[in-house]
Amino acid sequence: MNASDDIDMRHEVEVELIALVAAMAESQPVALTVRQGTALPSGPFELGHRSLQEGLRGWVRQQTGHPLGYIEQLYTFADRDRIANGQTRRTISISYLGLTHDDGAERKQDWRGWYSYFPWEDHRSEPPPVIGHTILPQLQAWAENGGAVARETRWHRTALAFGFDGRPWNEELVLQRYELLYEAGLVAEALRGHGGGHEAPLPGWEMLADHRRILATGIARLRTKIKYRPVVFELMPPEFTLLQLQRTVEALAGRLVHKQNFRRLIEQQELVEETGQTTAETGGRPAKLFRFRPAVLVERTAAGTKLPIARA
């Protein structure tokens, strides 16, 4: 395919598969982790693997005992060079996003709440205080510290990402926010190679290598995608009430939605159908149980246009 088979040194590449597996646990979005929550399940792509996806499923099952259902590719990146006894080697990391319904049966698995890693991302009750208390002043200082040129840009990016200066909060910008904080040296990962002894990072657990960035990427992807594809259902039990569905969406988006309008939206889109039964377990008036309309799984792959199409 290309004239490169004569040079062999450059093939010294390791390919790593990394999985962000998401689920819901009591209205909290959680991720499947290993090593006490400091890493995502991962492993090298091997010759024995039939495909990237197969390799990934294998590693996740092996490391967490959890079988994967729905998965989609997230992003591929090249890790910075690594030195191994005088040799340079590179790692290509291919990350995936998996969605599961955690039936709570197996408790060996180490699920951790998203917002333990990103405390500034959960706006369901109210904007997290850490934003005003710590992030705002620190980023402000960071912006000031920039050269005459950088100053403007830095503050502009900050204001946009966090909704300062009267701008609205946009829950989709998870990755931008993380990268901004990283650049500003406010997260633990950014302080690593710097001889330690730096200022304290923001609240929020650290992770190995770029795993936390992958988590941010996955959250962002999911927050975007639930708006135009029926992916939430991968996280739901077979039957559920509309409020449960709403709580899940809210957990993912990190913000509250208008109940009646949410219900209208779901119903008009014909995503669900009543099972005919109700449950009283929610307290208050019993709620109808719904199930996902299976036809949608196939049909809705075809989404709707937004262009003002002309008639034939």
Place this chain on the structure above:
Amino acid sequence: MNASDDIDMRHEVEVELIALVAAMAESQPVALTVRQGTALPSGPFELGHRSLQEGLRGWVRQQTGHPLGYIEQLYTFADRDRIANGQTRRTISISYLGLTHDDGAERKQDWRGWYSYFPWEDHRSEPPPVIGHTILPQLQAWAENGGAVARETRWHRTALAFGFDGRPWNEELVLQRYELLYEAGLVAEALRGHGGGHEAPLPGWEMLADHRRILATGIARLRTKIKYRPVVFELMPPEFTLLQLQRTVEALAGRLVHKQNFRRLIEQQELVEETGQTTAETGGRPAKLFRFRPAVLVERTAAGTKLPIARA
């Protein structure tokens, strides 16, 4: 990061970077190709490359003389095993989508129209006859040929992908359509390992390896993305008329849009601003010239929600 450094054979992996570079040429969407239109620019990821993107830019410049501006990652896949003198080796292909404005200056470059590869995707004037004449009957036959179970599924997928049985045409399903045709053995690429001598493939140029699939992936991505992100502008000259903008969108989407409503959409979204000048080069009444509002480039990264958010 994982306990795998003791086994070395499995690192026998080559990483390839592939670029789909898109531009507009006289109301036709085109892709930058090499080898007389049979391949996309590509090359191995090497130790000397600072990053995946840098490596890609290098190969494209080297092979086509074209410098890249905007690029985004498309998809990563593992090619089937390859045998090289008794050895098994794998290739990981990382594909990117680049958008440029082809100013027509450099003619060494080999730009080819998208629809030469996918004649069934251009519905601007009318649904391409090949769909009714050839694709419909062939896919119908293919569906019939399936087992009792497969039959239904096959036809259902077909109808959905191509808008048969009264279903609407959905321009975003480029990849699904290509994969369907591939599965049904109707494109040249699918007939390769089969000892030749098969039936004739559909009209539409063949490409090397999976390059045509990558092209399909990129077209699909672009058709989806123009609806919620202001990416079209990467393909436009600095100043343009609204009709030119419309023609570009139509070329990408492969369908016509309602002129007045398109204009209303663009203006209400405040994507553009008048330059104050007009051009008479369009024939008819002179058109105002517009330019992209640069602020949008930054701000619109933040798109709008679709969830019925509750107020604070």
Place this chain on the structure above:
DNA sequence: ATATGTTATACTCGTTTTGAGCATAAAGGA
């Protein structure tokens, strides 16, 4: 100079889709 063809723009109108609430129903517990 006038009629024609072509593209550019302004507006109109009826239909949907949103955003925000008000109101009512159906349980359980005090």
Place this chain on the structure above:
DNA sequence: TCCTTTATGCTCAAAACGAGTATAACATAT
């Protein structure tokens, strides 16, 4: 029976959409 709580139904105005109709402003052919 009266709250409290969650579930659902409905209303209303504002904004966005889909489809046209009506003009305006040029170039060219009579």
